[in-house]
Amino acid sequence: MAVQTVSARPAAPRVRSGLGGRLGTVLVAVLWLLVTTLPFVFLVFTTFKSQSDIYSTPIWALPKTFDLTNYRLVLEGAFFTYLKNSAFVVALSIALTLLMSSMAAFAFSRLKFRFSGPLFGLIVAGLIVPVHVTLIPIYLLTRSMGLYDTVFALIGPYVAFSLPISIFILTEFMRQIPREMEESAQIDGCGPVRMFTSIFLPLTTPGLATVAIYNGISMWNEFIFAYVLTSNPAHRTLPLAIWDFQSEHSANMPAILAVVTLTALPLIVAYVFGQERIIKGMMAGSVKG
Amino acid sequence: MSLATESPSRRLTLAQQTRRSSALVAAAFLLPALLMLAVYLLYPLLANFRLSFVEWNGLGNTARYVGLQNWTQLLQDATFLKSLVNNLTLAALSIVIQLPIGLVLAFMLDRAGRGSVVLKVLYFLPLLLSSVAIGTVFKNLYDPNFGPLNTLLRAAHLDGLARDWLGDPGLALASVILVVCWQNIPFYMLLFLAGLSGMPAELKEAARLDGASDGVIFRRITIPFLQGTIRTALVLSLIGSLRYFDLVYVMTGGGPSGSSELMATYMYRTVFSGFNIGYGAAISSAMFVLVVIASGLTLRLTRRFETEV
Numbered sequence: 001m002a003v004q005t006v007s008a009r010p011a012a013p014r015v016r017s018g019l020g021g022r023l024g025t026v027l028v029a030v031l032w033l034l035v036t037t038l039p040f041v042f043l044v045f046t047t048f049k050s051q052s053d054i055y056s057t058p059i060w061a062l063p064k065t066f067d068l069t070n071y072r073l074v075l076e077g078a079f080f081t082y083l084k085n086s087a088f089v090v091a092l093s094i095a096l097t098l099l100m101s102s103m104a105a106f107a108f109s110r111l112k113f114r115f116s117g118p119l120f121g122l123i124v125a126g127l128i129v130p131v132h133v134t135l136i137p138i139y140l141l142t143r144s145m146g147l148y149d150t151v152f153a154l155i156g157p158y159v160a161f162s163l164p165i166s167i168f169i170l171t172e173f174m175r176q177i178p179r180e181m182e183e184s185a186q187i188d189g190c191g192p193v194r195m196f197t198s199i200f201l202p203l204t205t206p207g208l209a210t211v212a213i214y215n216g217i218s219m220w221n222e223f224i225f226a227y228v229l230t231s232n233p234a235h236r237t238l239p240l241a242i243w244d245f246q247s248e249h250s251a252n253m254p255a256i257l258a259v260v261t262l263t264a265l266p267l268i269v270a271y272v273f274g275q276e277r278i279i280k281g282m283m284a285g286s287v288k289g
Numbered sequence: 290m291s292l293a294t295e296s297p298s299r300r301l302t303l304a305q306q307t308r309r310s311s312a313l314v315a316a317a318f319l320l321p322a323l324l325m326l327a328v329y330l331l332y333p334l335l336a337n338f339r340l341s342f343v344e345w346n347g348l349g350n351t352a353r354y355v356g357l358q359n360w361t362q363l364l365q366d367a368t369f370l371k372s373l374v375n376n377l378t379l380a381a382l383s384i385v386i387q388l389p390i391g392l393v394l395a396f397m398l399d400r401a402g403r404g405s406v407v408l409k410v411l412y413f414l415p416l417l418l419s420s421v422a423i424g425t426v427f428k429n430l431y432d433p434n435f436g437p438l439n440t441l442l443r444a445a446h447l448d449g450l451a452r453d454w455l456g457d458p459g460l461a462l463a464s465v466i467l468v469v470c471w472q473n474i475p476f477y478m479l480l481f482l483a484g485l486s487g488m489p490a491e492l493k494e495a496a497r498l499d500g501a502s503d504g505v506i507f508r509r510i511t512i513p514f515l516q517g518t519i520r521t522a523l524v525l526s527l528i529g530s531l532r533y534f535d536l537v538y539v540m541t542g543g544g545p546s547g548s549s550e551l552m553a554t555y556m557y558r559t560v561f562s563g564f565n566i567g568y569g570a571a572i573s574s575a576m577f578v579l580v581v582i583a584s585g586l587t588l589r590l591t592r593r594f595e596t597e598v
Contacts, residue, residue, distance in 0.1 A: 025397055029408055032394060035471070036412055042437055043426050054435055100322040107318035111311060123322075126330055128584055130532035132553045133577040134333035136340060136560055136570055141333070160329030163322055192314045221419030223535055228561070239419040246425065253429055260422045267417045275410050282416060282476075283483040 047071065047258040054253055070258035074245070078233050079262060082241040085151050089237055090219045093158040094212050097166055100159065101211065102204060105170035106196050110182070120171070126164035131157075131224060142229050153229040154237070158222065162215040169214075169284060173207035174200055213281030220267060238263045334577070340570035347566045359571035369572060372543075372550040373579075379466055379551070380530035386470045388522055391477030396511055398478070399485040400503075409482075416475050424539030427468045431455050431540075458548035461541050465549055469536050473529075477522055484518030485511070520591045524584050531580050552576045 046054065047070050048063035107113070108120050138157055139148075147153040177200065182190075185199055201208075226237045233244050245259045271278055341359050345352035363369050394412065398405045415423065430436050431454040439451040454464040492514070496506050512519070534553035537543060543550035543558065552572060560569030 025401070028393065028397060029405075032390075033408065033411060036414060036475075039426050039430060039471075040414065042430060046429070096325075100325060103318045104322040107315045111315040111318065113312045113315040116315075119319075123326065126326060128528055128580055129330060129334060130553070130573070130576055130580055132532060132534060132556055133337050133573045134330065135557075135573070136566060137333035137336035138329060140336075141328075156325070156329045160325050163326055163330075167322065192318075196318070217417065221422075223419060223421055223539075224557075239421040242419075242421045242425055253435075256425060257429065260425050264418050264422055268414075271413075271417055275413070279409065279413055279479065282413075283479045 043257055043261060046254050047261050049254050051252055051254060070252075070255045071262070073255050074258045074262055077245070079241060079259070081234055082236055082238045082263075083266070085236060086220060086238040089151050089154050089158065090216055093155050093162070093219055094216050096155065096159045097162045097215055098208055098212060101163055101166035101170050102201060102208065103196070104163075104167045105174050105204075106200050108167070108171045109174035109177075110195075110200075111192070120167075123164050124168050127168075129161075131161065135224065135228060138225070139228055147229075149230050149232055149235055151230075151235055151237075154222075154225055157225045157229070158215075158219050162211075162219070166211045166215060169211055170204060170207050173204050177203050209277065210281045210284045213278055214284070217267065217278075217282070238266075337570045337577075338574050340567055341574045343567045345566040346564045347560075348564075352567075355567065359568050360575075362568070363571050363575060368547055368550060368555060369552070369575075371547060372552045372555045375462055375549060376531050376533065376551050378462065379469065379533055380527050382463075382466050383469065383473065383526050383530050384523060387474050387477050387526060388519070390470075391474050391522070392481050392512075392515070392519075394474070394478045395481035395485055396507055399482060412478060413475050415472050416479075418472075420472070420535030421539050423468065423472055424536050427471075428455065428540050431464060455541055456545055458545050461545060462537075462549040465537050465540050468540065469533070472536065473526075477526075480522055480525075481515060481518060484515045488514050520588070523591060524587050527583050527587055528580050531583055532576060552579075 045063055048066050048068075050067060050069065053063070104123075108116060134157070142148050142153045142156075147156075181199055181203070182195055185195055190199075221239055222237070223239045226240055227243070230236045230240070233240075236244065241263055242256070242259050246256050249255055342354060342356060343352045344355045344358070398409050398412075401408075430438055433439060433451070433453040433456060436454075438454065442448065442451045452460055455461050488511075492510060493506060496510055501509070532553060533551055534557070537549055537551050538554050538557065541549045543554040553576065556569045556572040556576070559565050559572060563569075
């Protein structure tokens with residue numbers, strides 16, 4: 001499937017169907033809507049309740065007051081440190097992923113060299129490598145490099161595990177860039193480096209956005225590397241904010257769910273502003289994933 | 290594919306480059322990515338196999354070569370076999386639950402066209418949450434005493450159905466798998482939507498003009514059209530299930546008493562609680578071998594199936 005098929009999609013014509021069919025569709029739609037959103041409703045409601053409310057009022061009762069105590073408790077803790085670490089790790093990893101994968105994609109799509117095909121196949125095969133097979137060696141490697149328990153420990157694994165899919169997506173993308181573009185650039189005496197930076201990179205912007213979104217979401221939510229390669233809350237990322245908070249306040253369910261809500265908030269806010277882009281990014285990634 | 294051979298104007302810079310220098314240029318462009326992949330993907334993969342032949346508690350230079358001992362032990366290890374069975378259960382249920390629901394939702398959204406944008410936006414939401422977040426929420430939903438699930442059942446006078454969902458060894462795995470489905474169904478929905486977006490509208494129109502019902506269109510047109518996508522989904526689901534870790538670790542830690550143990554959680558426990566590095570490496574190496582075999586087999590089998598249709 002070409003990357004392009006995802007971006008341009010004409011609206012499907014609304015079709016008539018029998019009353020029964022339509023009723024069934026509505027039923028499925030509403031049912032799935034409930035399945036998807038009820039956990040979110042429970043999550044947000046609970047965060048406004050006090051610990052004693054949970055045990056005394058029915059679970060689906062609206063919070064009596066919008067009590068912000070739980071949020072205050074969380075925000076007074078190390079929450080912003082986790083947030084800052086996540087932002088740093090994801091930003092740097094995405095930047096490196098985009099740079100490395102676009103360079104490699106340029107080589108695969110436009111330069112001729114021996115073993116180009118097998119090498120590309122090998123990289124794409126990297127998609128099936130389970131994170132856990134690399135966990136022990138990466139843990140040992142990180143320790144010996146002196147990166148253990150720093151935010152930099154996560155960059156390497158995050159970038160490396162994003163590269164196969166990113167190179168795959170961007171190579172397909174660059175293959176579709178018309179040859180005339182580079183031919184005219186060549187006439188102007190453009191070398192491969194300038195060809196890459198001033199022609200291919202700008203023309204690949206939609207592909208780069210897809211790659212950034214698809215990998216960014218999984219990096220933002222990544223758990224196991226962050227869990228194993230860091231230990232001090234000062235160097236940990238957002239998914240571990242939940243983990244650490246939970247071991248500290250094990251019984252305080254509303255406060256724990258307030259951490260969950262706050263860790264989910266940045267992506268949800270981003271989603272509110274760019275749902276279309278994000279859905280398309282995930283779609284393009286999923287086809288290859 | 291290079292410009293050098295295809296460009297009509299031979300006197301130009303790139304065109305003048307010899308094969309060797311163009312190989313050098315390619316190497317320069319590939320180097321950063323290859324270096325990264327070599328250090329953080331290929332080396333760890335091989336190093337893990339090497340570690341599977343030693344006995345080591347992770348401290349100092351005490352690693353001892355033990356040959357195939359870890360591997361022979363693995364084949365007789367009841368916990369490992371149990372976790373493998375759990376992984377296969379996860380795979381089977383994922384395929385049986387996630388793919389059909391994802392397919393039906395995609396079919397529905399695709400047919401509704403623009404009118405379903407809001408639905409699509411909301412259905413997507415679980416994909417934004419981390420596994421830790423999802424696991425934490427559902428652990429509370431499943432809470433035997435105060436969780437909404439049991440509260441609802443009791444309110445509906447179905448007290449008999451209220452269970453200790455994650456604490457009962459007979460239920461824990463199934464309870465977690467349902468959450469795994471909740472987390473992943475939107476992904477397959479998007480995958481199938483992407484597949485459907487490549488379907489020519491005339492195909493559906495023509496069928497409809499012939500008086501075909503939704504059910505017939507779904508079975509006779511949509512599913513055959515999506516064969517390739519369904520195959521991708523099968524492979525992804527299988528690979529994902531064999532290497533799964535997150536929600537099980539967050540919600541049950543593989544318990545109670547190993548009832549929801551997966552290969553990855555077992556490996557994690559062996560290495561980071563049991564400090565048995567070599568054995569943990571053998572577990573994860575075995576997992577990798579199984580993933581490779583399973584994905585190869587699925588691709589092969591489904592390809593055969595596809596030609597028959």
